Amino acid sequence: MSLQNQFETYCRTSGNNPSFREGLVNNFSRNLASHSKPPFIWFEASACSGDSISTLNAVKPNLAQILEELLDVRYWNALMPEQGEAAIQRLLTTVESGNFILAVEGAIPTAGQGRYAIPFKQNNTVFTSAELLLWMAPKAKYIIAVGTCAAFGGPSAARPNPSQSKGVRDIISQPVINVSGCPINPDWLLGTLFHLMLFDTPALDRHQRPTLFYGETIHSNCQRRSYFDKHIFAKDLGDRECMFSLGCMGPITGSDCPYRMWNDHLNWPVKDNTPCIGCTEPGFPDKSSPFFTPLPEKQPKPDERRPSHG
Amino acid sequence: MAKITLSPVTRISGLLSIEAFTGAGNIVREANCSGEQFRGFELMLKGRKVNDAVYFTQRICGICSMAHGVTAANLVRRIYGVTVSKEVSILQQALLGAEFLQNHIRHFYLLVLPDYLDSQFLTASYSKKMTSRFSPDAQQHLAEHYYLAMDYSAKCHEMLAIYGGKIPHQHGLVAEGITLPPNAGNRLQFLSLLAEVRGFIREIMLPDIYLLAETYPDYLEIGTGAARFISFGLFDPRFGGHFPAGIIENHTLHPVLPEEIHESIAHAWYRQVDPSQVLPAPEKASAYTWVKAPRYNGLSFEGGPLARKAIRAYPQPLLKVGTMARLIARAEEADQIAGWIAKWMNDLPEQGKYIQELKTPQQQEAVQINDAPRGPLLHRMTANNEDIASYDIITPTTWNFSPKDETGLRGPVEEALVGTEIVNPEDPVEIGRIVRAFDPCLSCATHLIDLEGKQGVQVEITT
Numbered sequence: 001m002s003l004q005n006q007f008e009t010y011c012r013t014s015g016n017n018p019s020f021r022e023g024l025v026n027n028f029s030r031n032l033a034s035h036s037k038p039p040f041i042w043f044e045a046s047a048c049s050g051d052s053i054s055t056l057n058a059v060k061p062n063l064a065q066i067l068e069e070l071l072d073v074r075y076w077n078a079l080m081p082e083q084g085e086a087a088i089q090r091l092l093t094t095v096e097s098g099n100f101i102l103a104v105e106g107a108i109p110t111a112g113q114g115r116y117a118i119p120f121k122q123n124n125t126v127f128t129s130a131e132l133l134l135w136m137a138p139k140a141k142y143i144i145a146v147g148t149c150a151a152f153g154g155p156s157a158a159r160p161n162p163s164q165s166k167g168v169r170d171i172i173s174q175p176v177i178n179v180s181g182c183p184i185n186p187d188w189l190l191g192t193l194f195h196l197m198l199f200d201t202p203a204l205d206r207h208q209r210p211t212l213f214y215g216e217t218i219h220s221n222c223q224r225r226s227y228f229d230k231h232i233f234a235k236d237l238g239d240r241e242c243m244f245s246l247g248c249m250g251p252i253t254g255s256d257c258p259y260r261m262w263n264d265h266l267n268w269p270v271k272d273n274t275p276c277i278g279c280t281e282p283g284f285p286d287k288s289s290p291f292f293t294p295l296p297e298k299q300p301k302p303d304e305r306r307p308s309h310g
Numbered sequence: 311m312a313k314i315t316l317s318p319v320t321r322i323s324g325l326l327s328i329e330a331f332t333g334a335g336n337i338v339r340e341a342n343c344s345g346e347q348f349r350g351f352e353l354m355l356k357g358r359k360v361n362d363a364v365y366f367t368q369r370i371c372g373i374c375s376m377a378h379g380v381t382a383a384n385l386v387r388r389i390y391g392v393t394v395s396k397e398v399s400i401l402q403q404a405l406l407g408a409e410f411l412q413n414h415i416r417h418f419y420l421l422v423l424p425d426y427l428d429s430q431f432l433t434a435s436y437s438k439k440m441t442s443r444f445s446p447d448a449q450q451h452l453a454e455h456y457y458l459a460m461d462y463s464a465k466c467h468e469m470l471a472i473y474g475g476k477i478p479h480q481h482g483l484v485a486e487g488i489t490l491p492p493n494a495g496n497r498l499q500f501l502s503l504l505a506e507v508r509g510f511i512r513e514i515m516l517p518d519i520y521l522l523a524e525t526y527p528d529y530l531e532i533g534t535g536a537a538r539f540i541s542f543g544l545f546d547p548r549f550g551g552h553f554p555a556g557i558i559e560n561h562t563l564h565p566v567l568p569e570e571i572h573e574s575i576a577h578a579w580y581r582q583v584d585p586s587q588v589l590p591a592p593e594k595a596s597a598y599t600w601v602k603a604p605r606y607n608g609l610s611f612e613g614g615p616l617a618r619k620a621i622r623a624y625p626q627p628l629l630k631v632g633t634m635a636r637l638i639a640r641a642e643e644a645d646q647i648a649g650w651i652a653k654w655m656n657d658l659p660e661q662g663k664y665i666q667e668l669k670t671p672q673q674q675e676a677v678q679i680n681d682a683p684r685g686p687l688l689h690r691m692t693a694n695n696e697d698i699a700s701y702d703i704i705t706p707t708t709w710n711f712s713p714k715d716e717t718g719l720r721g722p723v724e725e726a727l728v729g730t731e732i733v734n735p736e737d738p739v740e741i742g743r744i745v746r747a748f749d750p751c752l753s754c755a756t757h758l759i760d761l762e763g764k765q766g767v768q769v770e771i772t773t
Contacts, residue, residue, distance in 0.1 A: 046347055048753045049323045050372025050478040056416070057464045057477075062457070077320050079420060081429035083742050084316045109348075112592035115579075116600075118346035120318040121327055155349075155369040162350030162590060183372060183478050238489040238665040262476035263468050272475030272482045273489040277365060279479075285366065290359040 004199050011191045011212040038197065039100035041091065042076040042146075043136065045129035046117040046156045046165050047106025050183035051147035052078045058186035059264055070197070074100065077119065088120060095136050101196065102140040103189075107149040107156035107165035108133055116163035130171060137172040142196050144177045145169065146189060151178035151207070152282040159286050167282075169208065177201060178208040182279035187260055188213045207282055209254060218250035218276050221258040237292070238273045247292040249278030311339055314732060316741050321421040323373050324752025326711070328741055329598075330727055336735060341720070341727035343711045343745075345601035345752045348579070348590055355701035360389055360693050361485055361668065363701065367689065370703070371754045372478045373416070376409035376470060377682035379483055381689045384678045386485035389693055391672030396548070397662035398487045400654045403545050404500075405470050405483060407651045411507055412466035413683040414615075414644040415515065417749050419459035422637065425743050426522060427452060443525050455514055462510040469503045472496050487665045492658055501655055508648040511641070519641040523634040533633040533744035535726035538609060539617035540709065542566060542688070544681035549657065551650030553681065556621040557606060563624045566606075568679060568688070571704070574603040574715035601752075603712040603721060604704055610715075612722040613685020613706045614749060615639035632726075636747040671695060682706055684749050705754035723748055 044052070056062070073080075074094040075087065082090055094100055106129070109116035114128030121127060137143060145168040148154035157165040169176040177196075179188050192210050195202045202210040219225065224242045227233070233245035242248070253276055261268040269276050278288040285291075289298060317327035325346035333339045351370055355363060363382040368375040380402060387394060394402075424432060428442045431453040442449055467477045473490050474480030482489045490496070523530065543555030543566075557564045575582065578599055581591040591597070603610070611617075616639040620628050628635065677690040685706030692699040712721030720728070723745060732738045 044325070046349055047324075048369055048372040048375075048478075050369070050375065053372040053416075053467075053478050056420075056460060057467050059461055059464050062460045062464070077318055077325075078323070080320050081424040081427075081432065083318065083320045084738070086737075087318055087320050112590065115592040116348045116590070117325060118327070119325055121315065121346075122317065123315075155354075155366075158354040158366075160353060162353050163348060165349070182369065236665055236667065237484055237486050238491070263471035264464075266468055266471045267475045267490075269475045269481040272473070274475060274481040274484070277481075285369075289362060291362050291365055293359075 007195065007198060008202070008212060011195075037070060037072040038141070039074045039094050039097070040071040040103070041074055041094060041100055041136070042078070042103045042105065043129075043132070044077045044119065045104060045106035045133070045150070046109050046163060047147070047149055048155070049078060049105070051105045051181075054183040055186045055189060057263055058190065071101070071193070085122070088122060095139055098139040099141045100139070101142045101144065101193070102136055103144045103146045104133065104150045104168050105146045107153050107167060108171045109156075109163035109165045110171075111162065111164035116165070133168065133171055137174045140174070142177065142201070143168065143172070143174055144179055144189070144192065146179050147184050148180045148182045148279060148281075148284050151176075151180040151209070152284070154182060155285055175201070176208055177204065177210065180207070180209055180214070180280045181255070182284060185257075185260060185262060205254060207254070209280070213256055214254035214280060216254065216256065218253045218255050218257055218270075221256070222250055222270060223258060224270060234273075240273065243270055243273075243275035245294055246275045247277070247288075247290070247294060247298070248275035249281070249288050249295060250276045251295065253278040253281055255280045312735065314735050314738050314741070316738055319742065319745060319750070321424060321742075321746060322750040322752065323371065324750065324754070326745075326750055326752050328727070328745060330732065330738065330741055332732055332735065336732045338727050338730045338732065341724040342598050343601070343713060343721060343723050344599045345707075345711060347752055348600040350590065352701050352703060355698050358698050360671065360691070360696050360698055361386055363689075363691065363698065364484055365479070365481070367703070368479045370705070371751060373413055374409060374683050374751065374754065375478045376406055376474070376480060376483070377687055378689075379480060380406050381678050381680055381682070381687050383483055383485045384680070385676055385689045385691055386668075388676035388678060389671050389673050389691060390485070390668040392485070392666055392668055394487050394666055395663045397658055398664055398666075399546055400549055400658055401473065401488055401492060401664075402483055403549070404651045404654045405473055407545075407647045407654075408466050408469040409477075410647050410683050411511070411644055412463045412470075413749075414640050415459050415463040415466065415507075415511070418515065418519065418637065418641060419456045421749075422746050423452060423456060423522075425739065425746060426526060432456060448521075452518060455518055458510065458514065462507055465503045465507050469500050469507075472500050486668060487663075489665065491662065491664045492655075497655060497658070501652065504648065504651055504655070508645075508652070511645050511648055516641055516645060519638055523638060526634065529633040529743065530630045530635065531632055532730055532740060533636075533726040533747060534631050534729075535612060535722050536610065537628075537631045538611045538722075539620045540566065540606060540611035540613050540686055541618050541621050542679040542681050542686040544618060545650070549654055551646070551653065553618040553622050556624070557611065558617075558620055558624065559607075559609065559611075561627060563621065566679075568677060570607050571688070572605050573704070574605060576603070576716035577713040578602045599711075599713045601708055601711050601713060603715040604709050605715055605719075608717075608719075610712055610719055610721050610725070611709060612748075613681070613709045614683075615643045617685060618643065618681065633744050633747040640749070674699075684751055684754075685709055705751070707751045707754050710748045711750060711752070
């Protein structure tokens, strides 16, 4: 089996392996010996920081250690020691040198000439997230949209989308890998990063999400599937039966949550007796709304207000 | 005056810039806090189902999503006229407490500590130059604690995920109650994680904070501000362990009356288009921020751990108000809350009623106020039967990072910056240290409010 097949098999079957991250480092990092640490930028636009927090929740080893040993973290607003002008200079140097991995968290506002997200200003000049992204994208080796906001607009772009926020792929022409989720599971990002470093871009689905993690629906692997098949449905939140009756988006949501679960394999929404709300999908949250209404009856209520000003 | 711009302010949640205007002796004479992002959650919530508010408002913030979830759940219960059982209230606040612990550990180690260390101790990639007052040995230990903090803060979130399903943006805490009832197995799991976290807070975090205060004692005086404090109260007094609500102004404690809260948009990027509508206006010349200026009785107030400590200790005055006092209060509160969570979990009965049907709305207007990690949080809703007609949110960072109002009165962080000597204007470390002690969260801070027709709503201060 080629190394690539080995790696991809490892990713697909590792959802229930608690040492997934450790295994990645031990089994495959020797193959990185010939690769120097690629420069890495984590760029935050219009976001809630949930993907950063979820990434920090990776344990044994924690993601920050992996990023620092395997990636040269050049810019990350949430964590970097530098501030102000020193931070801007670091970003400038990294981008001008090219060949970096760009991770974008948050959607890109386009209303008000993009002034709804201003990562920084310098000498009375404002730099919007849109123009910074357009400047960085052509020089990046890989571009990853981290989280549903960066991938598809997500909650930042929820109807009526006052900031006219869009996903990264709607702003730039370069290829984007969508590691969606609200927030992401850190394993999805880490596995994708390793794939990039060892090989190249992984196989992507029609939403540009790695099939390694998003290739099957939740419904395919849900522990409550036998209830669904026998039409035994939950009546209330907190019940043990199939959550389709209470709005579950599992049948149309690409994700491996039933195997991988969350927060180091502890739990996941359906195991917690609540419906999946389809947070990895384009159209989240509007297409999942109302959250507790069954899928065939969901409809985001038509906007009654006049359009937002931009 | 000379202008010092600190942009981006890194190591915070969200996007923030600070402008400090200095006079003779490099003393700050004026300061502008600029919240640099806006999404418009209040506009988004209009027209959605009332009960969608819990999961939806959590997306305001990834580090305090539980605070929004709990506040929205309590609000939805008011609309439906539902009172949840004691056991739901107890477990809910234990989970909220876990969110506080996660936040407070991450805030000190990941966001604040690098301001006081030479960065090569954290990782070879970083290049920030400064001369820390700590010895290389001490810095090595603190750097090790920085990495331990990642593990222990992740454990706090594991505590939450046991009942919440996943976190950030959990599922188990809903308006109906809590979807995964406690049993002996999951209680033991939760308590074992809590025991580890308590050990970290007590044996590592508290000593580190006190060591920092000893090593940088000048920061006991730097960043004082106006010393006016506000809290909407935190945790239910019925269960032992809570912070009472209150306002401290002029060293006197007063009860909180929500109808005294108003917001000014004089210096924020909004315009009032008609009496009931405020919309974004990023081209507005007199504005410098997306954050509005909440005022209580016309004055600005600081929220957060120091405010809660001041109000709870009253009439004992605080010994110090300033940067170190804020950091110390946050760590001490983490220790207290960790102890309370253990007690609450042990008080949970063997059996209980954890889910309550919502049925039909009994109110068409309600307000829920309670504290979140950074200070007072307000969610207010008007409903059209089961649909949201309007939704207002005032977050703690709106209070703390408020701009000036129409009278020119500064917000708390602006006030705290004034009077500070910036030793080296090329590297204004003082600004970052003062600002970060307030634990900024700008993804929370930006929202809208209707200025008309919202007075006179009575609300009890309960959690």
